Structures are given as C-alpha cells and as structure tokens.
Amino acid sequence: MRKRLKRVWQGIRQLSGDDAYERYLQHHAAHHQHEGSAPLSKAEFFKRWQDRLWSGIKRCC
Amino acid sequence: MTHLAKTIIWILIAVLGASAVGGIALNRGESINALWFITAAVCVYSLAYRFYAAWIAARVLVVDETRATPAERLNNGHDFLPTNKWIVFGHHFAAIAGPGPLVGPTLAAQFGYLPGTLWLLFGAVLGGCVQDMVTLFLSTRRDAKSLGQMARDELGALGGSAALLATFAIMVILIAVLGLVVVNAMKHSPWATFTVAATIPIAMIVGVYMRHLRPGQVLEASALGVALLLLSVAGGGWLDDQPSLRGGFDHEGLTLAWWVMAYGFAAAILPVWLLLAPRDYLSTYMKLGTITLLAVAILFLMPEVKMPALTQFIDGTGPIFGGKLFPFVFITIACGAISGFHALISSGTTPKLLSNERDIRMIGYGGMLLESMVAMMAMIAATVLDPGVFFAINSAAGAVGADPATAVATISAWGYPVTVEQMQTLAQQMGEATLFARTGGAPSLAVGMASIFGSAFGDGLLAMWYHFAIMFEAIFILTTLDAGTRVGRFMLQDMLGNIWPKMGETSWTPSVIVSSAMVVSAWGYFLYIGVIDPNGGVNILWPLFGIANQMLAAIALSVATGILIKSDKLNKAWVTGLPLVWLIIITSTAAWEKLTSSDVRIGFFAAANDLSSKLAAGSLPVEKAKIAPQLIFNLHLDAYLTLFFVVLLWLIVLDMLRVAVRHVMGKPVLPLTETPHSPSLLEAEWVRD
DSSP, X not given: OHHHHHHHHHHHHHHHTTTHHHHHXXXXXXXXXXGTOOOXXXXXXHHXXXXXXXXXXXXXX | OOHHHHHHHHHHHHHHHHHHXXXXXXXXXXXXXXXXXXXXXXXXXXXXXXXXXXXXXXXXXXXXXXXXXXXXXXXXXXXXXXXXXXXXXXXXXXXXXXXXHHHHHHHHGGGOHHHHHHHHHHHIIIIIHHHHHHHHHHHHTTTTOOHHHHHHHHTOHHHHHHHHHHHHHHHHHHHHHHHHHHHHHHTTOHHHHHHHHHHHHHHHHHHHIIIIISTTOHXXXXXXXXXXXXXXXXXXXXXXXXXXXXXXXXXXXXXXXXXXXXXXXXXXXXXXXXXXXXXXXHHHHHHHHXXXXXXXXXXXXXXXXXXXXXXXXGGTTOXXXXXXXXXXXXXXXXXXXXXXTHHHXXXXXXXXXXXXXXXXXXXXXXXXXXXXXXXXXXXXXXXXXOHHHHHXXXXXXXXXXXXXXXXXXXXXXXXXXXXXXXXHHHHHHXXXXXXXXXXXXXXXXXXXXXXXXXXXXXXXXXXXXXXXXXXXXXXXXXXXXXXXXXXXXXXXXXXXXXXXXXXXOTTOHHHHHHHHHHHHHHHHHHHHHHHHOTTOSHHHHHHHHHHHHHHHHHHHHHXXXXXXXXXXXXXXXXXXXXXXXXXXXXXXXXXXHHHHOOSTTTOHXXXXXXXXXXXXXXXXXXXXXXXXXXXXXXXXXXXHHHHHHHHHHHHHHHHHHHHHHHHHTTOOOOOOOOOXXXXXXXXXXXXXX
C-alpha cells in the first residue's frame, strides 16, 4: 500500500514537472558526464525547461 | 481468468450497455436517473476500447511494439523523451480537454437530452477517438511531424496550407466565443468578476514563486495557488456584500469585453513564466479536481434528469441557437464527440513522449474517451435543471423578451413552466442579481453543478459552489484564451515572415506587439459583435466555431484516409473514411443552411436582409438602429467565412481523392514518408516502472 502511494506521488511529481530537475541531473550524470561540463543550477534549468515547454500548441478547446 | 469467463463478462457488459442506451432512448417518463447515462457511457466506451480500438490498432494500423518510436530514436533528454505511458496519458488528456466539452453539450441540451447523448457516445467511439488515435499513430511513424506538415508531405501543398489556415481561423473564432462565455458569466456579477479578475494576480504570484522565490518547486507553488483561488471565491462573496466595493466590479458586457481584450493582449506579450505557465498549472489542477468531484457527486447523488428526451426545438425554432436537429446538434457538440483540434496535439506534441507504439490505443483512443465522459457529465449537469429554468438562463433577451415577466411567459407557453419568483429565489441562492438571459452555457452549467454539489455536500453553500464553478470554467477559458492568442501570434509571425523576414523573428519586440495586436483585434472583433448582438452572439459564433472545428477534423481524417489508401489498405480505409463522409455531410449541410436558409435565425444573408429592410423602413428601435449597420456587415462577413471554410474543406477532400484515385490506378503519387523500421532497444520494464 505504501509503495503504491509512493508511486502515485511520483507520478504526480513527474506529471507536474516537480521532479524535472532531479531527472535532468540523472540524465546529465548518465549521458553528459564525460563532456566535463557541470550541470545547470536548479534556477537556470527551470528557466530553460519552462520556456521550452511553452513553444507550440499546448492547449486545445 | 479463463477465456470463457472473460467472454461472459464482455457479453454482460454488452447487454448492460444495450439496456442502458435503450432505456435512455425509449424513456418517455417524467424524468430519468443520471446513472443510466453513466452506465451507458461506461459500457459503450469499454466495449469500443476493448474491441474496436484493439482491432484498429492490430489490423488497420498494425502497431509494432518492436519498433523504436521517435521519442527513443531522437531522444535528446527534453523534447523527445520516452516517458511512462500514464504520464503521457496525463499530459495528453490535460492538453485536449478544454472548456469545449462543457459548453457544447449544455447548448445542445435545447434539443432534449437524447440527441446530444447519442452523438457523444457514438461520435466519440466511431469518430473522435479514431481520429485522435490514427493521427497519433501516423505522426509517431513520421518523426512526430505536425498535421500540417503531414498534409503537405502526403497530399501536397494545398492540404498543408489549408491545415494552417483552418487552425488560425479556429483559434480566432474559438477565442472569441470563449471570451463571450466568460463575459456573459461576469456581466453585472461583482462576485464572479472579482473572482475571475483575482485569478490573474494569483497566477502571477505563483509564477514569481516558481521562477524566483523557490525555483522549480512546482507542486508547492501550485498548492499555494489553489488555496488562493479558493480564498478568492470566498473573498468575492464578502465583496458582494460591501456596497462601497461591489460597484467597482459591477460592469456591462461591453466594458468587460474590452477588459478581456486588454488582458489577452497583455498575456500574449508578457513572458510565459509570469502568467501563462502558472495559470496553466492552476487550470489543470482545478479541471482535474472539479471533474473528479463532479463524477463522485453524480455517482453519490444519482440526480434525476428533468429535461425531456426530445424537445419541440428539433424543428429548428430553438431559443438558444436556431437550426434543426440535423445537422446542428453535430455542429454544436464538437469537443466530446469529434474535435479536429485534437489532431494538433496528437501530431507533434504527444508522439515526442511516446515510448512504445503499443500505447497508442490507450493514449489516443482512451484519452478521447475520457474527454467524451467529461462532456457526458456536462450534459447531465445541464439536464438536471428544470427545463424551464434551463431555458430561462440560456435564452437571449432577443429570443424570449427582455423583461422577466415576458421571458417566463414565453418559456412557460412552450410547455416548460417557470416563474419569476422561482428564478429570483434561484438567483438569490446562487448569490446573483439575476439569472435571466445568461447565455453562453457557463452560468447554467454552474447552476447545475452547484445544485449537484449542494445536494451531495450540503445545501448551505450553494452560492459558494456556483461561484466556484464559474471560477473553474473561467480559469481554463482564460488559459485557452492566452495560449490561443500566443499560438495565433506565432502562426501570424511565421506567415508574415514569408513577406518580410524581420517580422518572422518571434522575439523582435515590434513584431511581437504588431502581431499580437492583430490576433487580438481579430478575435476581439467577433467578441465585440457577440456582446452587442441582442440575440446573444453565441447563436452566431458557436455554430461558426463548430463548422471550423469539424472542418479541421475533416482535414485530419482526409490525411489519414489518404495515407491508408496509399499504404494499400483500401479495404480498411473506411475506418477513417466513414467518419470523414459524415463530417463532410454535416459540415456542408450546416454551411448550406447558414448561407441559404430564409429563416432569419439561421441564414446569415436572410438575417442581414431582414435587418437592412427594417433599417430602411425605420421600424427598428433607436438603439438597435444604431448598431444595425455593424450587425449587417458582420452577418455578411460570417457568411463569407462559412463559405470559405466549406470551400477549403471540399478542396482538401477532392485533393485527397485525387491522390487516392491516382494511387489505385497505379499512377505515381507523393511517396509515403514513413520513417523506416528501427528496432526498439528500450527494455519494457525500464520505461514502465
């Protein structure tokens, strides 16, 4: 039961983008570590993430 | 479970579904329980999903779970990203479900509950869901290309330009009509106006919080926003009791319309993080929360539907909008049955997240089923009202008479008894001065929702529930308005960029201001006319929106049918071909009636000529004579716009048929642009944890 609740909570966080930075850090560690570049700060990442999310048609009637 | 047990369960669902649909269709009693509607919907949707959608996925589209999706092949960590299917479903549903499925069924309830309900059930499973799913599939196979791009690549330049023009036109009409719905909900209601106005600073507070105070803490900021929204509903109630303050929020429709336009312009040029993004968060939570609450309340309360199955207005004399049952019920309910707009989300946006082709059925078909369910609940909320009350709220002054006594006399004479006292008591309960002629669907939906919530969770807070419902509708109508204006601005900048490249730079300030102003004036014009029109405006604008939206659906289905035929699946092309034929029939008939009908409430030219002759004869009252030239001009404009839509529709269909016939005869056509097969390397467990 607790495990299931935790998964629902994770789903909510992922849907809303609440954990986007954590996922970005994981992605960065997995794919871009060797390039030697430091990951973006949370504020900087969130700025880019939000601006990108809002290009194109995102909402309907 | 054994095969036999499964078969028995599906047979039981089929029997139950058939009885529920039969019960709804044949009931001629005083009232019918809303639970029948929910049962019918759940059974029909489950059967369609289990059998029809599965058959389309397996045999028509032939989805291939071993094939890498664009999200996997082009994975760049942000735009293209394989995502858990429930998360994709959530994003997809939040994107497709706007205010449309709430407004359409409410207006269509003037024909009685039956036509709209049947169209929602069968239009969705045979048309809308198929369109969404097939478009999602085709775009997934084409590197997540947009509908317009696919039309250009597969059919030719005509299809591509038509899709672009249709999208722009729909955006303009949609925003105008939604703006009108909000204006009508706020007209002379300080409580509603304050609450709706408060959503703007609340969104900004949330925006600043997310961006600067606690960057990236999305849920925290949203919780704060939702709390403030609820507080603003209560605050509006307090303000309504303060004689010194309420005057500041008590306005005429026209004043409010100017404010809505100013707001739209500001929202289009302000940075997204300040207004648009936080507002979108809030509206998504409010939408999901309220719809869940409504579903729970309906199940818990099991309200009686009081509207008859059919009303006399199927003959075309309806007070909410003119026009016979056929074709106008199919035009009025677009979202919830079939909505062309969804094709824009299903192509381009959602495929970039899809981790496996096997989820196309659940996201494309299932997402639309859920939207249809939302529309069904709106239908229930509209029809649980006494029919007399429903018509009194939704009929414009021009249709039933401007003063309450005349209005109730007219409506009671139709056989739907209602009294002035009843309307006054109701208005008082809802915390409003009057509920007469509050056209647009939002107030009657809010009254319906408030009475359902009130009965389920306590009667004492009716006014609170009513204004909560108004706030809930307004917040995502305004989100569509902001987002639509912005998208319209980008499209316009793109088009103008072809003429003068400098205009195409989306961040060049003069271009931003000029193009935003152009988009706002386009929808602002229709909003302005809608507000000054004594017949309520919705009567004209909503059918126009329906025709435009169905035309976009026809474009999407033409692209799909064309591709199916080019893929040598002629014998299965009826899957998209039949809904396409139906859309062509209803759109063309509706357009024909709008152009040629001699009934002044239906035909644009008839109304224009009638007004001109009355103006010339001097038989119009002074106020009406003053606005008559504008109304006449607008009626002509609407007529040409309708003609333009229908010509565009036929051009695309004929273009698709040309491609199909050439292919069948073995002549060369544009090649299929499907991306070649590359094996998926994603472990199923990895994405589905």
